[in-house]
Amino acid sequence: MSTFDNPFDAKHELTAGCSCGAHASQAEHDHQERSKTLQEVAASEDRRFENVVAGAVMRAIFPQDVTRRAFLQSVGASTALAAISQFFPLATATEVFAQGAGAIEKKKLSVGFIPITCATPIIMAHPMGFYTKHGLDVDVIKTAGWAVIRDKTLNKEYDAAHMLSPMPIAISLGVGSNAIPYTAPAIENINGQAITLSVKHKDKRDPKSWKGFKFAVPFDYSMHNYLLRYYLAEHGLDPDKDVQIRAVPPPEMVANLRADNLDGFLGPDPMNQRAVFDGVGFIHMLSKELWEGHPCCVFAASREFITTAPNTYAALLKAIIDATAFASKAENRKQIAEAIAPANYINQPVTVLEQILTGTFADGLGTVQKVPNRVDFDPFPWESFAVWILTQMKRWGQIKGDVDYSGVAKQVFLATDTTRLMKEVGLAPPAATTKTFSIMGKTFDPSKPEDYLKSFAIKREA
Amino acid sequence: MLASLPARAAVVSVLFFLSFVAVWHLATSGTGAVQKMDPEYAKLMGQTATQGTSAMPGPLDVGAKLWEHARRPFYDNGPNDKGVGIQLGYSIARVLLGYSLAVLVAIPVGFLTGMSPLMSRALDPFIQVLKPISPLAWMPLALYTIKDSNLSAIFVIFICAVWPMLINTAFGVAAVRKEWINVARTLEVGTFRRAFTIILPAAAPTILTGMRISIGIAWLVIVAAEMLVGGTGIGYFVWNEWNNLSITNVIAAILFIGLIGMVLDLILARLARLVTFPE
Numbered sequence: 036m037s038t039f040d041n042p043f044d045a046k047h048e049l050t051a052g053c054s055c056g057a058h059a060s061q062a063e064h065d066h067q068e069r070s071k072t073l074q075e076v077a078a079s080e081d082r083r084f085e086n087v088v089a090g091a092v093m094r095a096i097f098p099q100d101v102t103r104r105a106f107l108q109s110v111g112a113s114t115a116l117a118a119i120s121q122f123f124p125l126a127t128a129t130e131v132f133a134q135g136a137g138a139i140e141k142k143k144l145s146v147g148f149i150p151i152t153c154a155t156p157i158i159m160a161h162p163m164g165f166y167t168k169h170g171l172d173v174d175v176i177k178t179a180g181w182a183v184i185r186d187k188t189l190n191k192e193y194d195a196a197h198m199l200s201p202m203p204i205a206i207s208l209g210v211g212s213n214a215i216p217y218t219a220p221a222i223e224n225i226n227g228q229a230i231t232l233s234v235k236h237k238d239k240r241d242p243k244s245w246k247g248f249k250f251a252v253p254f255d256y257s258m259h260n261y262l263l264r265y266y267l268a269e270h271g272l273d274p275d276k277d278v279q280i281r282a283v284p285p286p287e288m289v290a291n292l293r294a295d296n297l298d299g300f301l302g303p304d305p306m307n308q309r310a311v312f313d314g315v316g317f318i319h320m321l322s323k324e325l326w327e328g329h330p331c332c333v334f335a336a337s338r339e340f341i342t343t344a345p346n347t348y349a350a351l352l353k354a355i356i357d358a359t360a361f362a363s364k365a366e367n368r369k370q371i372a373e374a375i376a377p378a379n380y381i382n383q384p385v386t387v388l389e390q391i392l393t394g395t396f397a398d399g400l401g402t403v404q405k406v407p408n409r410v411d412f413d414p415f416p417w418e419s420f421a422v423w424i425l426t427q428m429k430r431w432g433q434i435k436g437d438v439d440y441s442g443v444a445k446q447v448f449l450a451t452d453t454t455r456l457m458k459e460v461g462l463a464p465p466a467a468t469t470k471t472f473s474i475m476g477k478t479f480d481p482s483k484p485e486d487y488l489k490s491f492a493i494k495r496e497a
Numbered sequence: 498m499l500a501s502l503p504a505r506a507a508v509v510s511v512l513f514f515l516s517f518v519a520v521w522h523l524a525t526s527g528t529g530a531v532q533k534m535d536p537e538y539a540k541l542m543g544q545t546a547t548q549g550t551s552a553m554p555g556p557l558d559v560g561a562k563l564w565e566h567a568r569r570p571f572y573d574n575g576p577n578d579k580g581v582g583i584q585l586g587y588s589i590a591r592v593l594l595g596y597s598l599a600v601l602v603a604i605p606v607g608f609l610t611g612m613s614p615l616m617s618r619a620l621d622p623f624i625q626v627l628k629p630i631s632p633l634a635w636m637p638l639a640l641y642t643i644k645d646s647n648l649s650a651i652f653v654i655f656i657c658a659v660w661p662m663l664i665n666t667a668f669g670v671a672a673v674r675k676e677w678i679n680v681a682r683t684l685e686v687g688t689f690r691r692a693f694t695i696i697l698p699a700a701a702p703t704i705l706t707g708m709r710i711s712i713g714i715a716w717l718v719i720v721a722a723e724m725l726v727g728g729t730g731i732g733y734f735v736w737n738e739w740n741n742l743s744i745t746n747v748i749a750a751i752l753f754i755g756l757i758g759m760v761l762d763l764i765l766a767r768l769a770r771l772v773t774f775p776e
Contacts (some may be wrong), residue, residue: 138531150740177577179736183640187726190644264564286740296682309742312543379578397541 091213139170140344144351147178147187147196150381151285151303152391153224153332154197155371157410158381160358162374169354171227171347175380180284181254188337189215195351197223200254201350201424203335203447210256210434216338219416220348220449220456221355223332227391227410228259228322229307230266234315237400242270251283251291251300258322258331261427263301266325268493269475274431275495283355292316294450304391305383310399312387317399321409326474328411330420341452353460355414356453360462362412368392414457416448419469419481426484433493440484518556554745559584562745563752577737579729581750585757587729591647592715592761595654599711602655603662604704608692610663611670611700628660632718636725646726650719657718658711665707669700698774705769712765716758731757 148154158175160166166173178184181199185206188196204219232239234387239245245267252259260282264274274280285306291297293315300306301322310316322329334355341348361367372388375381381388390396394409421444428434450468457464469481479487488494554562570582610617632653636775673696681691723732731754738746 150737174576176728177737178728179733182637183646183726186637186640186644188641190646192646286736286742290739290744312541313742314543377574377578378737378741380576382578382737384543386541386543395541397538401535401538403538403541 056342060357067236080180114339139346139350141194141347142170142172144171144173144194144347145176145192147176147193148172148183149181149184149197149285150177152305152381152388152410153227154305154373155356155360155362155392156223157197158375159362159408160354160373162380163358163361165354165361168357169350171350171354173458177380188335194340195334198335199254200327200330200333200420201258201261201428202254203312203333204421204424204428204443205256205433207443207447208434210428217335217447218341218449219333219335219447220340220352220452221332221334221359221414222330222416222420223359223412224308225328225330225413226321226323226408227261227331228301228303230263230299230301230319230322231292231307231310231316233295233297234317234399236298237317240319242267242272245272245298246277248298249279249296249301251281251288251297253285254282255433258329258424259301259303261424261431262322262325262329264431265427265474268491273493284378289315291312305381305387308387308391308396309383311397312384313362321406323406323408323495326472328413328472329474330417352453352456356457356462357460359414360460365393365407369497394438414453415464416450417468417470418444418448418450419471421448422469422481422484423479426488430488430491430494438484441481498760521556525553554748558745559748562749581734581753582730584731584734585731585753588719588731589721589757591650591730592654592712592719594714595651596654596658596712598651599658599662599715600708603659603707604666607663607666607704608670611667612692612696617667617671624664625662628664633656633721633725636722640726646728650722650726653720653722654715658715661710661714662704662707665710666700666704669703670696672703673699698772701772702769702774705765705772709762709765709769712761713758716754716761720754
């Protein structure tokens with residue numbers, strides 16, 4: 036089921052998983068729903084709040100989804116809405132609801148980000164006023180690298196920050212830093228990464244010919260690292276023995292590619308598109324071709340922040356979720372590209388950002404590709420994402436021994452909180468917190484992580 | 498018929514500069530191979546790819562950029578985009594703070610070690626080990642323990658600026674001519690008076706040399722430290738422009754860094770001249 040849902044859409048279930056049955060896969064269904072339903076649902080703040088309240092009322096009147104759908108189909112959505120408004124003051128309820136619960140403890144916040152398009156919701160919420168709308172005065176601070184953003188957040192110089200989705204898990208587990216309970220209440224972006232190779236490898240498109248290549252990923256604890264390793268291993272290359280993978284900060288990737296110091300990278304945008312723009316690389320493959328709808332970066336905050344300033348946290352998260360919903364609409368993407376391009380934010384040419392966000396891009400091989408969901412935005416932190424990340428951390432020896440997969444996933448990926456807040460900003464979250472997905476055609480079942488891990492031929496011994 | 502030496506040196510300097518700029522201009526003005534692309538594709542590509550222009554900016558681009566910065570040095574477009582004047586201001590403030598702390602510690606400690614051969618020998622191994630450590634090696638440790646990036650940057654300045662001053666002060670104090678000390682002793686001058694009226698003026702030129710070395714190091718270090726922690730400062734500016742692969746801005750920043758470094762060094766050189774004495 037889509038994250039952004041309309042309770043007055045007869046085709047939808049309000050309570051459980053994918054319903055329409057018209058799509059081959061969940062991902063496909065999700066995507067279509069996002070582009071379709073979201074546009075009307077998220078159209079205006081007021082209408083969205085109204086939808087939430089109305090959704091709640093509908094659920095109260097028709098506890099059985101089947102009855103509700105039958106009712107809607109027989110009388111039509113507008114009649115139903117009019118009928119309900121008759122005996123329930125929807126307008127008043129919406130108003131009360133929109134004002135929110137408690138007072139915000141701390142209005143002035145600093146949020147750190149790395150200048151890549153993954154951070155789009157965090158960044159755009161500043162120039163486009165999503166923070167102020169939720170009563171916050173937020174400074175978004177550009178940061179030099181993942182280790183620094185981690186340290187500055189742990190130091191409390193930042194109240195919250197943009198991180199790679201495996202980072203809050205690693206911090207919570209104390210891998211690569213002291214163990215501090217950390218959380219990822221919202222995913223920033225899904226898809227939006229790519230494998231970029233140097234132009235001199237234009238004819239080496241088969242990974243089997245990549246032995247001895249030098250690759251870069253942004254950080255050891257990144258989806259980029261795990262996806263690149265996964266891709267190489269599926270093609271029979273051992274990522275630790277047959278190639279070299281190093282952690283290189285994103286801005287250095289293009290410079291190193293130009294200097295012939297790297298053969299390629301699985302990096303975040305804008306670096307992939309920038310390599311094409313500057314004529315030093317070509318896009319071998321988008322990360323969505325590996326795993327459609329994979330998470331990349333998250334919005335992260337310490338558990339301490341959540342417990343000491345719950346209302347601030349809720350307002351901040353609402354602003355992020357709101358911005359994410361706005362960013363998921365294709366027609367807003369050009370406007371966003373312009374808003375985040377200046378030196379104060381991402382500091383890249385608008386042409387580059389537009390190509391990334393609209394998905395109409397030059398691939399470096401002489402063709403213009405059109406992939407509208409090259410990068411997409413969906414805040415829901417599926418716990419199964421965290422479980423998959425943990426399996427890969429274990430697969431490559433970053434963590435050893437027994438892992439409490441679902442326990443860690445629940446603690447870090449706060450799907451329950453997000454569900455509540457998504458409802459509050461007028462979006463309909465999915466009812467489940469886990470789902471299965473497939474990566475390069477191989478299905479991952481979050482309930483059987485150990486079996487999944489065993490199924491790989493190339494891995495480090497635990 | 499020959500002009501004075503400084504005038505001739507200036508002429509040669511200008512010639513060097515002009516020939517450097519000319520070579521630079523020639524090296525970057527050529528266009529490389531241009532591939533054929535259809536217009537729709539070309540619109541999505543950068544100049545380097547479409548027109549084959551060099552990725553390295555020429556002197557004219559850099560000159561224009563310098564002028565642009567010089568005209569608007571103090572604009573402020575939010576926390577991540579401030580004028581180069583403001584950024585330099587942040588860097589200078591950090592350097593002066595860290596450097597002053599280093600002066601406050603290094604000169605008294607250096608004085609004591611210089612006056613006592615025992616302390617001098619006892620502290621020597623520590624100083625020798627700590628002196629060659631790169632500022633960037635201190636950075637993670639500082640960030641982790643101090644838990645504040647701005648203070649960490651200042652600490653790194655301090656820790657790197659302290660050693661040359663300490664060593665020079667100790668050396669200068671220890672090397673004061675024995676005759677002067679002995680004269681003071683026969684006149685029964687007290688310890689404090691001896692320190693301030695005889696040793697300090699005698700050691701001042703050496704101490705100032707140490708301070709001059711230190712300010713140079715402090716200015717070297719701040720750029721690296723700011724590139725690492727980000728936020729504000731000229732080092733952050735370089736990093737931010739590098740992020741955008743804007744080599745023009747990076748070169749402009751390099752020139753500004755050089756100019757400020759030169760000014761700082763000149764100030765210390767002036768001070769050193771004030772305390773030198775003829776023997």
